[in-house]
Amino acid sequence: MEQKSWLRVAILISLLAISCGREPKFAHKDNLPVYNHTIAMTLVEYASAVYLKDLTGLVTWTCSRCGDLTEGFEMIELIVDVEHCLQGFVGVAKDLNAIVIAFRGSASIMNWIEDLYWKQLDLKYPGMPDAMVHHGFYSSYHETTVRPGVLHAVKRAKELYGDINIIVTGHSMGGAMAAFCALDLVVNQKIQNVQVMTFGQPRIGNTAFASYYSQLVPNTIRVTNYHDMVPHLPPYYPHLKEKTYRHFPREVWLHGNGSRTLSHPVEKVCDGSGEDPNCSRSVVGNSILDHFTYYGVKIISGTPGSCKIVMDPRVAEYSTQDIAGNFVLYRDPSASVAEMKTASSCTPSNFI
């Protein structure tokens, strides 16, 4: 493996060893990322658009959610894992001067949230001693067609645009995938300038994992919305040491400052612990509606529990497909904007 990342891991291990007290200590850098409202408003639109089923509109960036702050986005690849009902894209946002990678959350959101209470820390994160994560979240990025699709697209984007920043985003389970993707880019692809912003992301690993993560991908913002229940799950039990899930920093909590109306939310930039008691943890996570809308942008709508996709056959010509039916659409500037012509569907998988 790459010498440099091993060196970093070794330094982390010694940091963790020094701090092995009664409670699992959480190590993080002091130079936590600066929260930028404008960038958040832009990224939430990408995290929202990636949910859409109209693949033609996405590839040509003419979909109902494509425009506004994301206008001019240059799609490079749209990855559709039909087998596991996953979707993501990679493209270039010229105004941010960055490659943007976005992941969709679960299509069967209600079942998925119910299951979140019971997710086990059941996978050792490779190469990071004591780091445990949830296997389902991990595998949705690492053991599907999503990872090879993303890595291929990032390579293409870098060939076309040079060594610009990479911003990874996603909502809900898409946020979990974004975190695993960013870690993969930093550790395995040796890419330095990786930023992450997730919305309504669940916890994905234990304290050791959160420590490694925040050292390796320090430029991470995890936006949570008022009473959104998903960031509260799987639960955090401070006394269970390494057997509990724990968030990595930095949380930014949107709240109504005592009012239920979130038209002008207060944006609280939280501390570096990942589990700031004065942020989302200061309220009960009992709202599903707060999960569906971030910054006034509706993220989840449409038919729940369906992986239906809609695609124009002329766009489908620019795709590669594997034997399981998973495919990648490559942006071709000559592909015209067209009406939806074909529809196909699959059932949501229980894999995640």
Ligand SMILES: *[C@@H]1O[C@H](CO)[C@@H](O)[C@H](O)[C@H]1NC(C)=O
């Ligand atoms: C936030 O990001 C935008 C877009 O990159 C930039 O123009 C603006 O100056 C940034 N704002 C702050 C306060 O850093």
Ligand SMILES: *[C@@H]1O[C@H](CO)[C@@H](O)[C@H](O)[C@H]1NC(C)=O
């Ligand atoms: C929240 O509300 C209180 C009083 O209602 C006010 O004093 C305070 O400035 C508000 N905080 C923010 C960040 O708007």
Ligand SMILES: *[C@@H]1O[C@H](CO)[C@@H](O)[C@H](O)[C@H]1NC(C)=O
């Ligand atoms: C959290 O808020 C309480 C009051 O509600 C305050 O006493 C405490 O210092 C705050 N903690 C942090 C870490 O900001």
